[in-house]
Amino acid sequence: MTNPQISERSAAALVARFLKARGVDRVFALCGGHIMPMWMRLDAEGIRIVDVRDERAAVYMAHAHAELTGGLGVAMVTAGPGVTNAMTGIANAYVARAPVLVLSGTPPRAQENRGALQDMVHTDFVRPLTRYARTVREPELVLQELDEAVARALGEAGGEPGPAYLDFPVDTLRADVPAAVQLPELLAPKPRHRLRPEPEAIDAAVELLWSAKRPLxxxxxxxxxxxxxxxxxxxxxxxLYLDTGESRGLVAEDHPGVVAAMRGSVMAEADVILTVGRRLDFQLAYGSPAVFGAARFVRIADCAAELRDNRRGAAEILATPAEALAALVERAGDRPPAVDRDWARSVREKHQARADKLVASMRQAPDGPDGLMHPNRLIAALREALPADAIVVADGGDFLSFARVGLPASTYLDPGSLGCIGVGTPFGVAASLACPGRTVVVATGDGAFGFNAMEIDTAARHHAPLLIVVANNGSWAIEVRDQQETHGKVVGTRLQFADHAGMARAFGLHAERVMQAADLGPAIARALAAVADGQAALLDVLVTPDAASSDAKSGLAWVPDLQALGAWDEAERAWRRG
Structure with missing residues (x-):
């Protein structure tokens, strides 16, 4: 039997029509026989396929697309190793609560459980990492399953958003679906549901917040x-206000409430903490009284899990955050807040002084004993060169710590609380395609870059004009420092100072290697000019591995028993002892 053409009445065609009706204009994918019916029908419907070099990258790109557009990201991977390769991306989207739909295929039903090529029960693997995971064997149920999977991914009606997964036997995809079961309501665009806050919850929150002396x-x-x-x-x-990597850029840095440089002290001093769509995970000391003192919490979230993790709120609002925030202001009306203005002003002034001092010190950071530049010199040069509306993707371990502190951004993405380094280049490619006309910069360490370095080929082929800046210190620097200080010996954590620029040139990127801080400004200018002309660019910047980042100093590498950071761990122990 010859490979049949996939008809316009097939289940695969229905998948493509459904995605188009739901506003999906691109799918990130790596081809394979088990998904080829969907692949060809997506193309027939005019949905762009961004073909990648590794399935992890496909899911990373779908993740970034969802984050930046506020919609659904879609990835498509083939059976067997295609799915297992994708699982790291699925796990990262799960922890980040990113709305991603992952599609795959399986062998024809007649060959199931007989040793067919790539015959695996994918749903058993991905179910713990998804909000929904199904194998759809009946062609007539394709639309219903797609509808449910998308609703689960988007976290409709208070559910937690995150990845959803569907796969289909190939013969199911090739089968025709009767017109009668193609219900029009399942092929219609769907507005996003918005959860309205309950008046009683708003009243309770207003009373707490407007009575607070030191609200955060x-x-x-x-x-x-x-x-x-x-x-x-x-x-x-x-x-006062603290953002996190999940929401960086929402509030302008010059807003008088922003006090990022005073994070540790303001968390301890606040008497009421309002969390907006944020879990109290390791990055926020699990909300522990050892760090937050006697503060009471007000919690706003559009999914119940973000209302009750680790600390319950004295007031809890299950609602779309924009709706809840607007309702709080409206309900408070002209009521004057009880905030201690002197406290707020003092913290802001200390923040500004510390931030200004950091910027000045970054520009003058001394070279390491090896003669290579300090990573902060690179961060300072990027600060001066990037436009205010640049999209910044920060990636890595040690270098991420420098970038997170020193590199401002109105739109920002990073590996998230899973610590999934390697997302940088895929996130950057998706950002460049989703936001044409905006400068996209990936600031990554060399170790993190290596995970998905081949995606520079995807950037070149799909004409994604982004700038990738690799801080090349030839090591896994946080681990090197921990091994030196804790164990007195470095084992398996040094890399070579590989020529990443040479690799990038081979794939058609504008690429340069920068070895001296004095050469940074001109090199960045040339790279940004190439990006403006529609070409992807890469700068391979040699930096010293001897610079100690804040994360390297904090104890993060040695994984304290009770808290993520050494200082918090000590505070937790003291608090528990009473």
Whole structure:
């Protein structure tokens, strides 16, 4: 039997029509026979296929696309190793609560469980990492399953968003679906559901917040899309504000509430903490009284899990964050907040002084004993060169710590709380394609870059004009420092100072190797000019591995028993002893 053409009445065609109706204009994918019916029908429907070099990257790109567009990201991977390769990307989207739909295929039903090529029960692997995982064997159920999977991925009606997974036997994809079961409501565009806050919960939250002397707001994933409402709340309440990697850029850095440089002290001093779509995970000391003192919590989230992890709120609002924030301001009306203005002003001034000092010190950071530049010299040069609306993707272990502290961004992505290094280049490619006209910069360590370095080929082939800056220190620097200080011996954590620029040139990128800080400015300018002309660019910048990042100093590498950071761990022990 010859390979049949896939008809317009097939289940595969229905998958493509469904995605198009739901606004999907691109799918990130790596081809294979088990998904070829969907692949060809997606193309027939005019849905762009961004073909990648590794399935992890396909899911990373779908993840970044969802984060940046506020919609659904879609990845398609083939059976067997295609799915197992994708699992790291699925896990990262799961922890980040990113709405991603992953599609795959399986052998024809007649060959199931007989040793067919790539015959595996994928759903057993991915179910713990997804909000929904099904194998769809009946062609007539394709639309219903797609509808449910997308709803679960988006976290509709209070569910937690995250990846959903569907796969289909190849013969199911090739089979025709009767027109009668192609219900029009399943092929229609669907508006996003918005959860309205309960008045009683708003009243309780207003009473706590407007009575607070030292209120602090911390935002996360759920605050995305609520930037204006968040800013209005900060203005009305006079609260101080900390962002996280999940929500960086929502509030302008010059806003008087921003106190990022005073993170540790303000967390301890606040008397009421408002979390907006943010879990109290290891990055926030699990909300422990050892770090937050006697503060009471007000929690806003569009999924229940973000209301009750680790610390319950004295007031809890299950609602779309933008709706809840607007309702708080409206309900408070002209009521004057009780905030201690002197405290807020003092913390802000200390923040500004510390931030200004950091910027000045970054520009003058001395070279290492090996003669290579300090990573902060690279960060300072990027600060001066990048436009205000640049999309920054930070990646790595040690270098991420420098970039997170020193490199501002109005739109920011990083590996997230899973610590999934290697996302940088795939995230950057997806960002460049999703946001044409904006400068996209990936600031990555050399170790992290290596995970998905081949995706520079994807950037070149798909004309994604981004700048990748590799801070090349020839090591896994946090681990090297921990081994030296804790164990007195370095084992398996040194890399070579590989010529990443040479690799990039081979794939058609504008690429340069930079060895001296004095050469950074001109090299960055040339790279950004290439990006402006539509070409991807890479700068391979040699930096010293002897510079100690804040994460390297914090104890993060040696994994304390009770808290993520050494200082928090000591505080937790003292608190538990009473």
């Amino acid at each position: 707001v911390i935002s996360g994933r759920g605050a995305k899309g609520a930037g204006p409402q968040l800013t209005r709340l900060l203005d009305a309440l006079g609260a």
